[in-house]
Amino acid sequence: MSEQAEIGVVGGSGFYSFLDDVTEVTVDTPYGEPSDSLFIGELAGRRVAFLPRHGRKHHLPPHRINYRANMWALSSVGARQVLGPCAVGGLRPEYGPGTLLVPDQLVDRTKSRAQTYFDGEPLPDGTTPHVVHVTFADPYCESGRQASLAAAREHDWEAVDGGTLCVVEGPRFSTRAESLWHAAQGWSVVGMTGHPEAVLARELGLCYSSLTLVTDLDAGAESGEGVSHEEVLRVFGKNVGRLRNVLFDAVAKLPEKRDCGCAQALGGMDPGIELPGLLD
Ligand SMILES: [Zn+2]
Numbered sequence: 281m282s283e284q285a286e287i288g289v290v291g292g293s294g295f296y297s298f299l300d301d302v303t304e305v306t307v308d309t310p311y312g313e314p315s316d317s318l319f320i321g322e323l324a325g326r327r328v329a330f331l332p333r334h335g336r337k338h339h340l341p342p343h344r345i346n347y348r349a350n351m352w353a354l355s356s357v358g359a360r361q362v363l364g365p366c367a368v369g370g371l372r373p374e375y376g377p378g379t380l381l382v383p384d385q386l387v388d389r390t391k392s393r394a395q396t397y398f399d400g401e402p403l404p405d406g407t408t409p410h411v412v413h414v415t416f417a418d419p420y421c422e423s424g425r426q427a428s429l430a431a432a433r434e435h436d437w438e439a440v441d442g443g444t445l446c447v448v449e450g451p452r453f454s455t456r457a458e459s460l461w462h463a464a465q466g467w468s469v470v471g472m473t474g475h476p477e478a479v480l481a482r483e484l485g486l487c488y489s490s491l492t493l494v495t496d497l498d499a500g501a502e503s504g505e506g507v508s509h510e511e512v513l514r515v516f517g518k519n520v521g522r523l524r525n526v527l528f529d530a531v532a533k534l535p536e537k538r539d540c541g542c543a544q545a546l547g548g549m550d551p552g553i554e555l556p557g558l559l560d
Contacts, residue, residue, distance in 0.1 A: 285320050285329035287531055288359030288486075290350065290477065294520045295527060296321060296330035305329075307356055310403040310553075311348040311394075315340055318357060324532035329359050333366075333473060341451040342472035348394055351480040356556040360543070361424060361487040361534050364478070365527055367516050368445065368471035369453070369498035369507060371463040377515045379494040380526070381440040381469055382428045386419050386490075388475045391449045395476040397483050403553055410552035412483070414545050419478045423540050424489030424530075431529035437522065443468030445492060447475035453507040459498040470498050484557040487542040491530070493523055 283305050289295060296302055299321035306317050319330040331350055334340045354362055370376055388395075398409040425441075432439035446462050448454060450472035454462065462470055474490050481488030495515040496507045543557075 284358040285327040287328045288354035288362040289330050290333045290364045307353040309349045309352040314349040314353040355484045365491040366473045367495045368469040368492040370494040381492045383445040384442040385444040387446045389448045407553045420489040421487035427533035428491045428530040431526045445474050446470045482545050485543040485545045
């Protein structure tokens with residue numbers, strides 16, 4: 281029982297290190313190894329599996345993360361609702377450092393990442409996934425979004441409700457021209473890790489939503505030297521305790537019984553392989 285969870289959080293040791301009775305669980309998947317072990321503990325009466333997205337030593341850059349294994353691992357221990365907090369750059373002057381934004385749309389500008397479980401390659405058990413196209417018009421679970429927004433409100437942190445997260449390949453930051461272009465499209469924030477997490481969760485029938493913390497104004501939205509890694513770390517460090525409190529309250533607010541359509545993502549299509557989620 282201690283190795284099962286109902287909720288997954290993709291986030292580092294800053295989130296789970298002080299929970300009581302954390303069980304470390306190693307999970308292997310048909311798509312390779314996740315970023316790290318899962319750390320499963322209890323929070324507000326809910327079993328939560330934490331997965332350090334970049335590995336516990338933060339050794340994996342965004343483009344080297346095995347997103348497929350990460351989502352599969354969370355689903356295989358029973359997690360059906362996943363929160364994916366991430367650090368982002370603000371694309372509008374009003375979204376300065378310390379802004380919390382709960383996106384309702386995303387734009388994928390990644391280049392080299394495996395984006396589907398259904399790519400026709402046989403799995404180690406000999407089964408081969410069928411071709412499946414999931415609906416992704418609304419990439420985030422609305423129940424998860426509302427839980428995060430309500431939690432932020434309780435901590436007097438008025439989160440921006442909705443907006444578009446543009447996910448770039450990285451690991452470099454954007455040029456000024458790219459940044460101005462992203463902003464001109466009307467997109468809100470830019471990050472490197474929110475995708476393909478979102479679509480992979482959808483393919484497994486998981487509820488997934490993100491919670492973005494602005495650590496800097498992106499190159500085109502400010503007039504200084506551009507984004508630096510040190511500044512991102514400084515702002516993230518300053519806000520991580522606050523973000524953790526919001527995240528924990530969001531976990532507590534997630535519905536015990538799912539009331540959304542996320543589990544029906546495949547719409548009755550036969551995936552051809554045995555998936556760890558979807559059934560409940
Ligand atoms: Zn959902």
